[in-house]
Amino acid sequence: xxxxxxxxxxxGTALAAVGLVxxxxxxxxxxxxxxxxxxxxxxxxxxxxxxxxxxELILILLSVxxxxxxxxxxxELKQGRVYEKAVSYGCVVAMIGLIGYGSRTIIMTxxxxx
Amino acid sequence: xxxxxxxxxxxxxxxxxxxxxxxxxxxKFNPESDDSPKFMxxxxxxxxxxxxxxxxxxxxxxxxxxxxxxxxxxxxTCGSCGMLINGKPRxxxxxxxxxLDSDVVTVEPMNNFPVIRDLTVRFEKLFNTHQKIKPYLIRxxxxxxxxxxxxxxxxxxxxxxxxxxxxxxCGLCNSAxxxxxxxSSFVGPQALAQAYRYVADxxxxxxxxxxxxxxxxxxxxxxxxxxxxSQVCPKGVDPAMGIQFLRGYLLGFRS
Numbered sequence: 001x002x003x004x005x006x007x008x009x010x011x012g013t014a015l016a017a018v019g020l021v022x023x024x025x026x027x028x029x030x031x032x033x034x035x036x037x038x039x040x041x042x043x044x045x046x047x048x049x050x051x052x053x054x055x056e057l058i059l060i061l062l063s064v065x066x067x068x069x070x071x072x073x074x075x076e077l078k079q080g081r082v083y084e085k086a087v088s089y090g091c092v093v094a095m096i097g098l099i100g101y102g103s104r105t106i107i108m109t110x111x112x113x114x
Numbered sequence: 115x116x117x118x119x120x121x122x123x124x125x126x127x128x129x130x131x132x133x134x135x136x137x138x139x140x141x142k143f144n145p146e147s148d149d150s151p152k153f154m155x156x157x158x159x160x161x162x163x164x165x166x167x168x169x170x171x172x173x174x175x176x177x178x179x180x181x182x183x184x185x186x187x188x189x190x191t192c193g194s195c196g197m198l199i200n201g202k203p204r205x206x207x208x209x210x211x212x213x214l215d216s217d218v219v220t221v222e223p224m225n226n227f228p229v230i231r232d233l234t235v236r237f238e239k240l241f242n243t244h245q246k247i248k249p250y251l252i253r254x255x256x257x258x259x260x261x262x263x264x265x266x267x268x269x270x271x272x273x274x275x276x277x278x279x280x281x282x283x284c285g286l287c288n289s290a291x292x293x294x295x296x297x298s299s300f301v302g303p304q305a306l307a308q309a310y311r312y313v314a315d316x317x318x319x320x321x322x323x324x325x326x327x328x329x330x331x332x333x334x335x336x337x338x339x340x341x342x343x344s345q346v347c348p349k350g351v352d353p354a355m356g357i358q359f360l361r362g363y364l365l366g367f368r369s
Contacts, residue, residue, distance in 0.1 A: 004329045004364040011365075075331060076297045084331065 006068060013065040020058050027051070046109035059102040067095040135159040136211055138169050140181055141222040144231050153220070154178060160211045166219060167195050167206035170233070182232035190348055193284030197233050198222040203286040203346045224289035240285050243305035247327055249312060252320025271316040278311035278356055280349040287343035287353050299332035303343035303353035306334055310356035313363065325363055334360055 028036045035041060045051050071091040075084055108114055138158045143151035156177050158169045167185055174181050183206070186192040190208040199209055199221055211219060227235035287303040294300050309328050313321045328334045334357060343353040362368035 002329055003331055003333060003335050007335050008365065072336070076293065076300075076336060079297065079299045079332070 010065060010068050013061040017058060017061040017065060020054055020061065024054065024058060043109060043114065046106060047112075049110075052106055052110050056103060056106055059106075060099055063095045063098050063102075067091040067098075133159060136169075136216070137218045138173060139218060139220040140170065140173065140232065141220075142181070142232055143223070143229055145229055151222070154181075162210070162212040164211050165207050166199055166204075166209045166211060166214075166221060169211060169219070170206060170221065182230070182234045184234045191282060193282035196224050196284040196286050196289065198224060198289070203289040205284060205286070205348045208348050224285060226289050226291065226294040227285060235285075237283075237285060240283065240288055240302070240304060243301050244283065244308060246301070247305050247309040247312075247324055248320060249308050251312065251315065251318045252323065253317070254319065265317040267316055274316070275311045275314040277351055278307050278314070281308060281311070281351050282349055284348065286346045286348065287351075290342040290346045292340050292342065293336050293338060297332060297336055300336050301328060301333050303337070303357065306337070306360060307343075307351055307353035307356040310360050313360065321363070325360070328360065329364055334364065 071087055074087045135157050138156045139153045141151045142154050156173045158172055160169060170183050185195040188207045190205050195206040197206055200214055200216060200219060203224055221233060223229045223233050223235050229235055288294050291303050294302055309324045312318045313324055337357050339354060341354045
């Protein structure tokens with residue numbers, strides 16, 4: 001993939017994440033902070049499909065943005081063909097792993113498995 | 115007559131020489147025999163018009179002829195005498211000692227370049243990256259027919275790129291760039307500014323070729339817009355601005 005395409009995704013995910021995280025914080029403000037973190041309230045949030053879709057989107061956006069940022073930092077830190085390939089593929093694998101693990105939590109809670 | 119006399123008096127009363135002196139600290143380092151650089155110190159007298167290069171040449175002439183320094187034109191045109199002067203990348207021939215406002219002047223080789231000896235550095239990488247971005251007009255009709263005229267441009271079209279054509283390849287921008295300090299594969303502000311110089315030229319048809327060259331993992335996107343390249347350029351070129359304009363092309367904001 002061309003670097004400009006990757007960076008367009010990088011900037012796009014940042015902008016979208018800012019918007020969605022703002023909505024997420026505003027929704028949390030509808031209840032008190034302590035109440036918001038109550039076990040039952042958290043489970044209830046996960047069972048609301050629109051809210052869960054938003055959480056999943058935030059997870060994907062932040063993972064893509066964050067791991068690309070990490071890739072860029074690591075590429076600037078050290079150079080070399082093998083190292084750069086390892087960093088790039090490593091970041092993609094880690095990103096997929098994190099999204100998979102987060103999605104598993106969301107799906108399990110949403111389906112009442114927790 | 116009285117006015118002429120007063121001007122003559124003023125000229126006589128103006129001191130011809132300031133007779134000040136500074137401590138000139140010159141970094142001495144031979145990578146083939148030394149482990150680390152060491153500084154040699156010399157007391158050098160100067161006038162208000164004396165440049166750092168003249169002070170270094172004074173040291174070479176009277177104290178230590180082994181000081182290695184590259185220079186040529188002495189008028190900020192050839193770009194040979196770039197070095198760190200009191201920690202900032204500058205041209206030695208374009209920096210007056212009196213403007214530094216310091217009793218101690220420290221000269222070191224430029225950052226981000228391999229040192230050959232003392233104040234001289236290797237320019238191979240700068241010239242390679244400069245060549246890589248194809249610093250010439252790309253056209254299909256390069257061979258002019260006898261009945262054709264030169265490629266005419268309006269003043270507005272020239273204005274788009276003319277400041278970038280002032281680059282003298284002195285390397286000060288690359289020396290000041292924080293990304294170049296860590297990313298040895300980064301193409302650098304000098305080459306990127308030159309890429310913009312040709313991309314913005316209305317006579318050039320190689321825009322896509324050049325944008326493809328700089329659109330790679332150690333290309334234009336590794337610039338963090340510190341702006342230090344623009345701050346140190348002795349010719350008033352603004353590489354940071356050129357880089358932002360190039361990003362505009364790649365992001366689709368400019369066409």
